[in-house]
Each structure stands twice: as structure tokens, then as C-alpha cells.
Amino acid sequence: xxxxxxGPFNRVEGDLEIKLEIEDxxxxxxxxxxxxxxxxxxxxxxxxxxxxLVYTPRICGICSVSQSMAAAEALAEAQGxxxxxxxxxxxxxxxATENVADHFTHFxxxxxxxxxxPVYAGEPWFGDIAARFKAxxxxxxxxxLPARAAFLHIMGRLAGHWPHTLGLQPGGTxxxxxxxxxxRVLAIVAAFRRFLETRTFxxxxxxxxxxxxxxxxxxxxLRPGPAASDFGQFLRLxxxxxxxxxxxxxxxxxxxxxxxxxGGHLFKRGVHAGGKNAALNxxxxxxxxxASWYARSGGPRHPSCGITVPNAxxxxxxxxxxxxxxxxxxxxxxxxxxxxxxxxxxxxxLVKASGxxxxxxxxxxxxxxxxxxxxxxxxxxxxxxxxAFYIDAEMPAEAExxxxxxxxxxxxxxxxxxxxxRIQNYQIVAPTTWNFSPRDSAGVPGAxxxxxAGAPVRAGEKDPVAVQHIVRSFDPCMVCTVH
Amino acid sequence: MKASGKINRKANGTxxxxxxxRTLVWLQSGGCGGCTLxxxxxxxxxxLTVLDLAGIQLLWHPALSEASGxxxxxxxxxxxxxxxxxxxxxxxxxxxxxPNGSGRFHLQSGSGEPMKDVIAELCRxxxxxxxxGTCAAFGGVTAAGENHVEATGIAYSGSxxxxxxxxxxxxxxxLRVINISGCPVHPDWVIxxxxxLSLGVFTEADLDSLGRPKFYxxxxxxxxxxxxxxxxxxxxxxxxxxxxxLMENLGCMxxxxxxxxxIRLWNGDGSCTRGGYPCISCTExxxxxxxxxxxxxxxxxxxxxxxxxxxxxxxxxxxxxxxKAATPHRVKANAIADYIITAPSAAxxxxxx
Numbered sequence: 024x025x026x027x028x029x030g031p032f033n034r035v036e037g038d039l040e041i042k043l044e045i046e047d048x049x050x051x052x053x054x055x056x057x058x059x060x061x062x063x064x065x066x067x068x069x070x071x072x073x074x075x076l077v078y079t080p081r082i083c084g085i086c087s088v089s090q091s092m093a094a095a096e097a098l099a100e101a102q103g104x105x106x107x108x109x110x111x112x113x114x115x116x117x118x119a120t121e122n123v124a125d126h127f128t129h130f131x132x133x134x135x136x137x138x139x140x141p142v143y144a145g146e147p148w149f150g151d152i153a154a155r156f157k158a159x160x161x162x163x164x165x166x167x168l169p170a171r172a173a174f175l176h177i178m179g180r181l182a183g184h185w186p187h188t189l190g191l192q193p194g195g196t197x198x199x200x201x202x203x204x205x206x207r208v209l210a211i212v213a214a215f216r217r218f219l220e221t222r223t224f225x226x227x228x229x230x231x232x233x234x235x236x237x238x239x240x241x242x243x244x245l246r247p248g249p250a251a252s253d254f255g256q257f258l259r260l261x262x263x264x265x266x267x268x269x270x271x272x273x274x275x276x277x278x279x280x281x282x283x284x285x286g287g288h289l290f291k292r293g294v295h296a297g298g299k300n301a302a303l304n305x306x307x308x309x310x311x312x313x314a315s316w317y318a319r320s321g322g323p324r325h326p327s328c329g330i331t332v333p334n335a336x337x338x339x340x341x342x343x344x345x346x347x348x349x350x351x352x353x354x355x356x357x358x359x360x361x362x363x364x365x366x367x368x369x370x371x372x373l374v375k376a377s378g379x380x381x382x383x384x385x386x387x388x389x390x391x392x393x394x395x396x397x398x399x400x401x402x403x404x405x406x407x408x409x410x411a412f413y414i415d416a417e418m419p420a421e422a423e424x425x426x427x428x429x430x431x432x433x434x435x436x437x438x439x440x441x442x443x444x445r446i447q448n449y450q451i452v453a454p455t456t457w458n459f460s461p462r463d464s465a466g467v468p469g470a471x472x473x474x475x476a477g478a479p480v481r482a483g484e485k486d487p488v489a490v491q492h493i494v495r496s497f498d499p500c501m502v503c504t505v506h
Numbered sequence: 507m508k509a510s511g512k513i514n515r516k517a518n519g520t521x522x523x524x525x526x527x528r529t530l531v532w533l534q535s536g537g538c539g540g541c542t543l544x545x546x547x548x549x550x551x552x553x554l555t556v557l558d559l560a561g562i563q564l565l566w567h568p569a570l571s572e573a574s575g576x577x578x579x580x581x582x583x584x585x586x587x588x589x590x591x592x593x594x595x596x597x598x599x600x601x602x603x604x605p606n607g608s609g610r611f612h613l614q615s616g617s618g619e620p621m622k623d624v625i626a627e628l629c630r631x632x633x634x635x636x637x638x639g640t641c642a643a644f645g646g647v648t649a650a651g652e653n654h655v656e657a658t659g660i661a662y663s664g665s666x667x668x669x670x671x672x673x674x675x676x677x678x679x680x681l682r683v684i685n686i687s688g689c690p691v692h693p694d695w696v697i698x699x700x701x702x703l704s705l706g707v708f709t710e711a712d713l714d715s716l717g718r719p720k721f722y723x724x725x726x727x728x729x730x731x732x733x734x735x736x737x738x739x740x741x742x743x744x745x746x747x748x749x750x751x752l753m754e755n756l757g758c759m760x761x762x763x764x765x766x767x768x769i770r771l772w773n774g775d776g777s778c779t780r781g782g783y784p785c786i787s788c789t790e791x792x793x794x795x796x797x798x799x800x801x802x803x804x805x806x807x808x809x810x811x812x813x814x815x816x817x818x819x820x821x822x823x824x825x826x827x828x829x830k831a832a833t834p835h836r837v838k839a840n841a842i843a844d845y846i847i848t849a850p851s852a853a854x855x856x857x858x859x
Contacts, residue, residue, distance in 0.1 A: 029574075030617075031614065031615045032575065059621075061657075066651035074799055076800075081538055084539040158570060171546070186538075189786070194746075195747070197781060333654075412844065415745040
């Protein structure tokens, strides 16, 4: 039995350290630590409730709009406010743009470069992968930076800028677009779609999202267009390295539902376990601090009455991250969870065969890129210029609200209490808080901790490459996690 | 120390195309990573092309580099031992001193050392230190509220000189810390600073009194704002999404805030005020702790307190009264609408149809 500490972890947003216990060239146990605490929940105490829209996006520079959207929803609930149709469409477009840009950036800049490491130099696919995906030097980075930047022009056009966009409000959005801007947004999306269809997928997005099973995906990836695409290259190496056998966690999934429309969501809300969907009971959510550097608060608490008092000397603690649980269970969140709960047949089939794992998380993310880009097109067409995008309303002096949304990395919740016109309590449970949770009071490891158990360690490896793949398959956002 | 152009050129190495590549290490501490994410939105050219052009060798960047774990520690150890010279050190995020000055709120992963100590050691070894973003420059949002994490910038704590270092701190090149403030930074602010450093033309004289590059800090956010006509007539928006000036009722600080956001534009053609949101002064020290809600304009006897600093208040009041009286119907009507309801006349003297 040997122990080692892996860190700093790069190409992960924020700070992450992992302690591994290794035996027989296999990870036996993992302890995931977020070693940075900034204390946003405490910063917000006593502030004007509307100021949450200035502070909470700054929890994270990679998913700032998601934080903004969750805050706007929590405030809207406190105000009893619903955005007009245009405002809701604009919020969806703005949030979707960030989520798509995040998945895209993750695939090309954060995840794929690990397959261009020298440890894989002997593999038959290595030459092509290294030329395309090597960090900084590969051709992909040079191509995707301009494509990503051009796509984010949607943010400049609709909401001023990104990150730390301020245009999302409880009552809609702050900039009413006209027909010319509507056309411009469609043009920006079309250009990005062209990049995706040429380089990422090698096929029309409609054909990508219509894939129904693992067999169909395998056949599709052999066709000339897809085979030469970046997704096609990933699918080949995923098969060669058996990435579907790597990084399985609890196979219990959660989604708050993504992109509100017509009383529901584009992607359904719910829980998925044992191959079946079940309804989400929000009251079942709790946060445990048994292994976290916080003052003990008498057992797990629902976030609406959560407490955040840092204590660097807390006994048995090893992370600034709290441990969220759903009815006491560890759950996994993210694009795979969303697509599974929404019932996408391909992801249902893949998870049925091999569960949640490195390969399926990445496939879930790429299928979601295709689905959401098509949705952005639809929402943009549905905007009716010269009708309302925003409604104004008073902020009550006494109120509560919760904003439950889906960020790229999974379920994000803000819980807010207003007393005497000021924020009395503000609690945030971020996607990576779920996925990179430490152990709870019962000693149960979090999702990534469970996914790391069983990871192979090659002879002489200081920073096992399998550990890197598993960690990055969740696309962790550690600055959100602890906030 | 006064850095002459000659000394600076020598200290900064050779010009682009020369044999020596400038080394750059990028570290993140008490921040959100947003400045990096903004930086990779750079266009014409993209950030990686800029690095090539500027002859900069990225020793390590947390979002972009391949090296992870022990490989990163080896790179940093090589810099710390003096084996690898460090020309440029970029710090993103504030320096976290808490709790009680221990730095335990941010320990470097893999080493367990307080990040504030790692940053301090590398700053002393670096040719030029760049604080990227308002957190690293002045403390930023991480220092908001009661600042129980004890966050500061590298060379400032709010607008007070002295953060991790006292004001006498200089990089090996003789330059003080370059504060590219902004929450987040505009990608071009970073790129143009790096390019000027590589050309050897960036000197202390290019920094304003708060250490910010003058090329963007000598402008006001107000400059180039498309709402300027509304400002001229004090035709004000009543709520968000209205087209009018955001200064009188909605807390916009653009007339006092140093940055070229409305000249240079963001993500194609955006800015906060173009997106319908008031300027919250994110390039200024202390923006994280306003004494008023961000969406409200503090007033005294109905007159905003935060008027342009270089204009006598009495003149402002007199001019505002005059211009309000002279506001054309078109401007007054559009100011409280979400879209243009009254267009300018098609020709002089001719009423719009």
C-alpha cells in the first residue's frame, strides 16, 4: 500500500488536490480536496438582495452566467416574478451559449490534451491525436480559440460581455434586441454550427442527435465524415483504451431540469437510478460537513437553512467543499445526467450497458452541444422584437427564494433568505460540490472519490494518467465548488 | 527606481524574432479564473498566436498547459532554484492571507504551502510582475464584505498602496507591479501589455497612479457610450432595459471609471452599458464594497453624489437643469422606452412620419 498526493491539477477550473491510496497498481481509495476558500456565502450576508447579481457571477469565471441565472431565479421567486416570453428566451440563449462554450472548451482544451501525453506514444492512434490535441501546440487549440471567441459574440450582442455578464435579471434581460440583432445572432450560431459540423462531428447536428444506440454510434463513427472528425477520433481512442470501463461512480443521477420553457424544461427535471427515472423532491437535498473545514452544525442541513462558518482546524476534515446528499445518497450531476434523465436514447443505451464512466460523460457532453445549438436557433427565431424583454418589480423586505438551474457541469442551486430588505442567508450548492464532494459524516465517499477507486496506475507513474481522465471527465469547476 | 527605456530593453530581453524567449508563469489564487477565460476570448489574433509573436514561452498556465501535478512542481522548483529564469509572472486572483495571516484558506495543491508564500517567492524572482484582474491588483470581490479571508492584491489593498508587498516592491526589470484591473480584464488589455513588454517599450511612465496601464486607464467607460446623447440631456432610464442614461437613477458610474470598455468593446461589439447594464466600476479599487446597492444612484437633494470628478458641481447642476429643459421630445420619449419609438427626423425641419 502506498500513498501519494496529486496536485496541482491543471486544466481544471480552480484548485484541486487528490490523495490516493494505491495497492497492486490500482487506486484503492481517493480523497478529493478543494484547497481554496473564498466565502461568497458570507460576503453576501447583509447586502441588498439585487447585489447578488453582481457578486454571485464572480464565484466563477467559467460558468458566471449560470451563477447569474441561479441568482436571478432565486430573486424572481422571492419577488413572485416571471420574466416575459422574450426575457425567458433571451435568458435561455445566454445560458445555453455559456454552457455550449464550456463543453466545447472542455473537450478541446481541458480533456483531450491528456491523450497527447508521452505515456501514450506507443499507441497506434497517438500521432494523429498528438498533432491535433497536444496542449498549446496542437492544431485544435489554434482553430477552436477563434471559433469559440466568435460564438461568444452572442454574449456581446445580447448581454454586454462575458464572463461576468450582468444582463440576466429576475424580470428578464436588460437589452431588448431588434430584428437586425436577431438576424445577427442567427448568423453567429450558423458560423459556429458550421465549425461543429465540419471539425467536431463531421456531420449535420440533426444526424448526430438522432443517434439512438451504441451500435448506431459505432456504425456512424465509421462513415468518412464522422471518422475524420474530432468526435470520431475520440470514439476510436475511447474504444482502444476502454474508457467505458474507467471512472464509474454511483450510477445515481440528478438534474434540476435545464432551460425553462412553457411551464417545463427543454431537458427534464428528475433523478435517475437503477435504469429508471423518479421525481426529484427538493426537500431531500442536504449538505453535510463531517469531513469539511467548517464549524459543525448539528448534522446535515437543507441549504435553505445552511450555515457556512469556516474552521481550518475542524477535526477529521480534509476539504473546503461540503458534502451534498440527496435523501442521504451520493449523486452524479452533469451533461450525462441531464441527457439520461431527459431520456435521450443513445445515452440511455450507453449507460444501460456500462453505467456512468469517462467515455459516456464525454459523449453526453458532445450530444448536448449538438442539441443545445439547435435549441439556440429555435429560441432566437421565437423572439418577437418590440415586445417586452423585461419587467420591473419591487424587492420585498421579507422573502425566501430558490434558484435551481443546470450549469454545464450540472445542477446548481441558490437558496436565499431576505429579512428587513437585506440578505440574511445565501447558500449555494454547485455542480462540482456534488461531484467532488468529500466524505460525509457516515464516511461515504463522494462521486469522484468513488469513480477513482479502481483506476489503474502504470508502472512508474507519479500522476496516474487514468486519474487525470477520470477527474476531467467530470469537467470540475473547483472555484464554484467551494465558492 | 526610474526605468529608462534603455535599462528596460535590456532587462526585458530581446525583441520578437530574437533568440531569447521570455518565460512566463501564470498562477491563480483567490479568484474565479474569469480573467483567463476572458483572455482566451482574444481575437485577431488569438492568445496563443500572441505568445508566439511576443516570443513568450509559457512555462506553465493552469488552464492551457499539459503539465500537471509533479511536473508542475518540477517547473516551479526549477524557477525557485534559479535554474530557469522567470521573465514575466502573471498572478490572477487575490492573495489570501487568512485565517489570521496563516494563508491556510489557500494552500497550494500538491505542496500544502500557503499560496501567498509561493506567490511572494516567485514575485521576487520575476522580471516583471503582472497583476491580472481587479482581485490581483486591489483585492477585488474576494475582499468584499467583511473580508474574513483577508484578501489583498499584490501591491495594493483597495486603493491603499501595500498588499502582499509594500509600495517599494519592484520586479527585476525595475518596473513596479502592473495592475491590469478589471473584473474580468478585457483580453486586449493583457495582450497589449505583453506585446509592449516584449518590444521593450513599456516603462513606469506607462502606468497611472494606481499602476494600471494608461493605454486603457486614461479613458472613461463613459467615452463611446451609445447612451451619450441621453446623458447630454439628462434623459434618464427609469428602469433596466430602458434606452436612457443609466447614471441618474440606476447607479451607472461610467463617468468616473477608468477604462475604455465603450471604445474597445467586448466579445465583438458589447459593453455593460450597451448590454443595458450600468457600469459597476469593476476596474477601480474598492468596487466590491459600494456604500449603496449597485442599481441605485446615491443622491443628495435629488442630485447624484458621484458626479464627474473634474467638473465643478455647481456647473454640473446648472448645465443639467438647462439641458433637461432643452431635451428634444425624441430623446425624452426614447429614454424611457426599451427600443426606439421616435426616430430622428429624416431631414432638417421635416417631422418624422
